[in-house]
Every structure is written in C-alpha cells, then in structure tokens.
Amino acid sequence: MAGTRTDEVAGERRQLINVAYRLLGSLAEAEDAVQEAYARWYALPRNRREEIVSPGAWLTTVTGRVCLDLLGSARARRERYVGAWLPEPLPEPLPASLHGLAVRDRGHGADPADQVVMDESVTMAFLVVLESMTPAERVAFVLHDVFRYPFAEIAGVLGRTPAACKQLAASARRRVAAARVPVMAAGQAGVVRHVKQAWETKDIAALVELLDPAAVMTADGGGMAGTALRPIEGAARIAQYMVAIAGKAPGLELLERPVNGLPGLVARSAGAVIAVASFDVADGRVTRIWAVRNPEKLRPWARDG
Template sequence: MDAAVDALEEHRPSLLAVGYRLTGSWADAEDAVQDAWLRWDRLGADGRDAVRDVRAWLATTVARLCLDRVRSAPARRESYVGPWLPEPLLTTGPDDVLDAVVTAADVRMATMLVLEHLTPDQRVALVLHDTVGLGFDEVGAVLGTTAPAARQIAHRGRRRVREAARDGELPAPVGEPEQRRVLDAFLAALASGDVPTLVAVLHPDAALRTDGGGVVKAARRVVRGADKIARLLVALLEEAGPDLLDVVRTVTVNGEVGMLVPSSPPMVGVLTVADGRAIGVHVVMTPEKIRT
C-alpha cells in the first residue's frame, strides 16, 4: 500500500496539471486524481506490478475521467452567464502543490482560454501528447480511435494554437519584472481615474473578461478595445469607491503576477501582457472559483 501511495504522490503535480488543463477546474482535477488513485488501488499489488509505465497509466486514467466533462463543457459554457474563466490558481511558494502544478505545465489564463476553443478531443490529444508526452497509440485509446486519427486530431489542435499565437490571442510569456511593471502601471492609472493614462497601459486590441457566473454583478460580454475597457473600469471603481484599491494584494495567479482584492465577494485579476501593455484583463469574481 505504501508503494501505491508513493507512486501516486510522485506524479500528483503532473496529474493535477492534466486534470486542470483539461477542465479548467481545480475541483474537477482533484476529483479526477482521487478517482484515479482509487482505480490504481483496486488493481492490487499484482495488477500494479504489471503496469509498465505508472505515469502513463495514471495520466490516461485521469484523462478518461475528465473526458466526459470536457465533452459536455461546450454546452455548459453556452448556458453560463457571462464570460467564462478557469478557476484561478493562487500559489504561495515552492512548498505549495499548486506551485508544482503551475511549474509542470503552461496554465496561463491566455493558454487556458485558447484550450477552451479546441474541440474536446483536440484538447485531450494535445494535453496527453504535448504535455504528458504520451504516444498516439495511448492517446487514441483514450479517445476511442486509432493512432493515426489521434495524430490528426492533435495536429488540428496544434494548428489552432499556432493561429491563436499569430492572431495575438496567445502572446509569448513575459518575465515577472515586466508583468509587475505593467500591473503596477495598470493599478496606478486606475487609482488616478485618468482614462487616457489607463488607455496607454492597455493594448489597442485589449479584451476584458469578468467572470461573475450570474452570481456577482459583472459584464455579460467580453469588452474589447482599450478606450471602452478604460472607461468601464474607471466608472466601476468610482461606483465601488477608490478605497477598494487600498486593499489590493499582489499574488501569483496561474504562474503570473496578479492581484487579489479581498472584498466581499473577493476578486482575482491577472493581466496578459503583449508588447509592453495589457492585452488581456481577466477578472474572476464567482465566489465558488476563488480560494484564498
């Protein structure tokens, strides 16, 4: 039993990364890893000894457990109130399992949103092949298809990711100092209430997504364009009161510098930076998605 537990613990961060990249939900990732553990335990000592690649067995099991939820996600997103954002991962340091998950895979908000645009099968194929490093025989087995078909599915998904990068939806990651510089400039401009100054911090093609889930007041649509975003944010801050920014804490969100507003309900925000400005403004306000 100790050996079985050790095997799961060794691979837990990468398994949680698989579950999170597939579902965008930390709770779903944890449930999938727990269910995979139960199936691993039920194999018994002889069954576990017969598994040649423990990591691959566990990863494909997690993927299978997530697959039904991934396939139902498009329908659930259509009925979701307002823009959908993944559950933010707030990490506290190297001893935090979330930090290990963020290290194990690219889980930036921009990346997670691009994954949402893939078909469920493309998403599974890319995560299992490109992130976990499984062969297409194993990917095909999870998807219920052949290895050549799985290869084509992954190729189409990869092409969509490249298109997103080309179109500015998935800019190259920038370092922490640049993230902090842009976030500090964003908060300072917002605090001043100066719309032109805030516009200068935002990329002309910027998009604002506020996820309230129908529970918290938020924009029902993605707001696009630096001027529209700046005017909306300044108006919202005036309504909430400038004291709101006094309690903002800098935190790490999905591996990037972000902010936590410990209001009631709390808010978590993170910027996607491109060309020295914020091209993506992502604000999660749905209470059930925020763990502080």
C-alpha cells in the first residue's frame, strides 16, 4: 500500500511540471517550484500524509501557491532585467519511448523539458500574453481554462472565494481575447523555412518580403548576450538587423526545429546553440519574432544536434 502511494505521488511530477511551466514561463523555476512542493510533502509527518485523500490535489495546490509567490517576486526582478524578458523556449520533447532511457541515464528522473506537453497553451505568443496578467489572474486562468481545475480547488490556491477566482479567470480571458493570440497558421513551416534561407544568404529584400510591414521582433539577451534592448519594429529594420547578426557570426548555422510546439529556428555557432527564434505567421507573412539569446534560457537546447 505504501509503495502504491509513493508511486502515485511520484507520478504527479509530469502534471506539476506542466502546470508550473505555464504559470512561470521558466522551466528552471517550474522545476524548483515542483521540487519545493515535493519537499513540503515529504516534510509532513507520515500519519498526516496518509490522511490526505488526494496527494495530487495537495501537490497541485502547494505548487500553485509556490508559483503565486514566485510570480509576485518575479515582477520586481524583471523590472531590473536587462532588455526584454521572454519566456524560456522549449524544444520538442523526447519520444515517450525514450523517457525510460532518459531516467536511467540521468539517474534522477527525465529531463523536465521532456515532460511538458506541447499545445497551444505553451506557444510563445500565448506565454507572452500570460505575462501581461496579474499573478492571481494567471493562476486562476491557467488552472481553470487550461487544466480544468474547478474554482473550488483554485480558491484553495489563491486564498479567495470560488466566485472571486471565477472573476479573475474571466478578466484573464478578456486579456487573451484582446491580444488575439494566434494559432498555427497554415503553411507556417514553409514560411519559416523561407526565412531561414533568406537569413542564411543575407538577402534583405527576400526577408522584407517575408515579413509583415508592421512586424515586431523582440529579443531577450538578459545582459549576457548582445542583442537589441527594445523591440524592433518594421520589416525593413528587422531584416537589416537579422542580416547584421548573421554578419557578426561567421559559420552561423540555422536549423529548423519546433519551438514550444510550433515551427521555429535554432541558431548555432561552433556547435553551440546561441539563439532560438519563435514566429507568429499570418496571411503568409511573419508578424512577430521572439528571439531568445540568454544562455541561461537555452540550456534545454544543449542536446540539439
């Protein structure tokens, strides 16, 4: 019986990582939050753990509370962040058949990046909108609209009434609607492939043609990698910037890779990943580019080959 309960508790980790990543936009912070939840679980007296009917619900509540605290402190940290702050981009997970191998090889559980389910709620566009929400709105919206937790349970996370939580989720929903978060456009992979080719050949005219005239590029270097500190607006300016980057990185290699579940590009130099780019495409043209260069956010990409 004890072994079954232990397996049940351990089996919640994948779900908790998924919840925490969407709440925080950072895989490293998500893993820390989940680890903290497990630490609190095992710190409970054994008889107290046995009294808890649903360990999964308990762990989700604690993880949500930890994330809520982190979101509150993150606002202050991001005000001091050098340049724009973007969510941490994730590579496509390993096939499920390899998860067991990953566990044995690493000896401490599968890579957290492999446990995040890729869907529309982890696209860069969606995560950027989540960043605009208050911490309470984000928690209520993610838990209810993405993971379908009832407001009665969310109330336990936020320390508010179910009715108040419902209002928070509704407010967050309005933010998403106002932002008109895109879904994957037909032909997005083809557009990204053409961007790759034009970027590799430093063809400014071709890049301008592929970009919407009002396109915006946001880059995140975190003060650790040279990049534009403010969003770059307009097709011509973005194209010139992209070509300038390519000129400063001899031997730059661009790879087509899924980024947070959608077609994207990975830039490598001397075998190391130096940037990951996500795209929003509409009517056959790129409308948004999110480029992450902060090396701390590129750790999940180290295995890319």
